[in-house]
Structure formats: C-alpha cells, structure tokens
Amino acid sequence: MTTTRVLIADDQMMVRQGFTVLLDAEPGIEVVGQAVDGIDAVAKVAELTPDVVLMDIRMPGVGGIEATRRIVASPADTTKVLVLTTFDLDEYVYEALRAGASGFLLKDASAAELAHAVRVVAAGEALLAPNITKRLIAEFSRMADVPRSPVKGRSGNLTERETEVLSLIAQGLSNAEIAERLVVAEQTVKTHVSRILVKLSLRDRTQAAIHAYETGLVRPGGY
Known part of the structure; x- marks a missing residue:
C-alpha cells in the first residue's frame, strides 16, 4: 500500500497533535511533520516534500492562504494543500481555492471525514465540504450575474x-x-x-x- 505523507500546519499545538494522532491511526497515512505558521509550512514542504499539507487559514505572520500560494507556485512541486478552518466564510473558501488549495474542510469534520479528505486530495481529486460547496456555488452564481x-x-x-x-x-x-x-x-x-x-x-x-x-x-x- 502506498503511504500518503502529511504535513500539518496550524499555530495551535493541541490541534496539530490531535490531527497527528487521528491520521497516524489511519492505514496508509503518515504524518511526517508539523509547522507552526505559514513560513514554517513553506520551509517544511521544501524539506519533507509531503503529499498533502493540512493548512490552517488563520495563522500569525504569513497565513495559510499566502503559504498555499507559495507552496503551489513551483511547477515541480506536487504537494497538495487541504485547507482546514473553523470559519466557513465565502471569502476564505474562494481565496484559498484561488491560491491553489485542492480542498477545503471545516475543523469539526470527523476523523473518518478527515482521512477521506486527505486520500481524495492526494489522489488528485478536488474536495469541498458539502455545506461549503453550496455557498461557493452561490457565490459563483452571484458573479455570473455580471x-x-x-x-x-x-x-x-x-x-x-x-x-x-x-x-x-x-x-x-x-x-x-x-x-x-x-x-x-x-x-x-x-x-x-x-x-x-x-x-x-x-x-x-x-x-x-x-x-x-x-x-x-x-x-x-x-x-
């Protein structure tokens, strides 16, 4: 079985540790590192070359959206970014996806949903939480009025x-x-x-x- 290597980027230690425990318990998924902010995430991606980064949006200094933009900027970099946040605001969804994130999931997702999201994004598919998908389509609908x-x-x-x-x-x-x-x-x-x-x-x-x-x-x- 191919192992999906994951980096967790979040400024809260308890969140990082919690996700690490949840994902390491899943077959075929290994947490290879943790990052405390956006700059650290960019550096760790270059060092560890994970398959997927679980990226918090709101972090001090360089936030998750800018970090995502930097990570996906290199054509040679195949790392996928799965954005995690407690906020389901349209502006964050849209900006994260524009920055190059492959998926968007709220932090209240279950362990099974989180593991599924990691596997889906690693496989090259797009993933959005169902309630966020509806909001995103509504935003696109508003934009389509122009x-x-x-x-x-x-x-x-x-x-x-x-x-x-x-x-x-x-x-x-x-x-x-x-x-x-x-x-x-x-x-x-x-x-x-x-x-x-x-x-x-x-x-x-x-x-x-x-x-x-x-x-x-x-x-x-x-x-």
Whole structure:
C-alpha cells in the first residue's frame, strides 16, 4: 500500500497533535511533520516534500492562504494543500481555492471525514465540504450575474467533449460520476481531465472548476 505523507500546519499545538494522532491511526497515512505558521509550512514542504499539507487559514505572520500560494507556485512541486478552518466564510473558501488549495474542510469534520479528505486530495481529486460547496456555488452564481465572455485562447482549444467534461467537473462530479453521466469508461474521463489541465495550464481539478466559472465557459444553472 502506498503511504500518503502529511504535513500539518496550524499555530495551535493541541490541534496539530490531535490531527497527528487521528491520521497516524489511519492505514496508509503518515504524518511526517508539523509547522507552526505559514513560513514554517513553506520551509517544511521544501524539506519533507509531503503529499498533502493540512493548512490552517488563520495563522500569525504569513497565513495559510499566502503559504498555499507559495507552496503551489513551483511547477515541480506536487504537494497538495487541504485547507482546514473553523470559519466557513465565502471569502476564505474562494481565496484559498484561488491560491491553489485542492480542498477545503471545516475543523469539526470527523476523523473518518478527515482521512477521506486527505486520500481524495492526494489522489488528485478536488474536495469541498458539502455545506461549503453550496455557498461557493452561490457565490459563483452571484458573479455570473455580471455578463462576461469566455476567455479565448485559454479555453477555445478544448474539444466539445472536453468542454462537457469541464462543465461536469465544475459541478463537483467525480471521475466515476462523470463516466456514468457520459456513458464512457472512467479511464476515458481521466484522459479527458488530464488533457484539459494541460491545455489550460492548470494545476488540478479545483483550478479547472474555478477557471470554468471565471471565464464564463460554465455558468451555474446553465451548463
């Protein structure tokens, strides 16, 4: 079994220790380090190269959003960031995802939900807490009230099927769900997703979803 290596970044020692105990008890997950703030997190990622960082948003000095931005800035860095916070405010969700986070989960999640989130993000999928997903879609809906045209060049070279897959990604569907919806093999969907990311120069599915909404290629309620 492949072990998912995790770094926990939070300014509260009890939170770091608690998450460490919970995750180390899960098969296939190993906590390889802890960071006390954003600067420490960036340094520890460079040193330990974890698969996933559990990143608190509110930390002294350099916060989680800026730390996330720095961590994902390098094209060679494959570390995924899962943002953890006690605040489900839209501004934090949106800014964290814009910064490059692959997932967003509230700190009141259960141990099983936390472990599942780590595995999902490590596998390259996007993850949002269900209640946050609804708020995020509502925000995109508000943004969609402002007329905008798809950005040519960055999205115009997608095929019709790739555009369809992108719209389903933006709705939050997994590869398996997209495959079922389009009546194709899941591997075919994975191929489409990979090509979409390459063509649009995007890091992961989360950024693909944001791109779809921001460029007007996909609109809430109007796929």
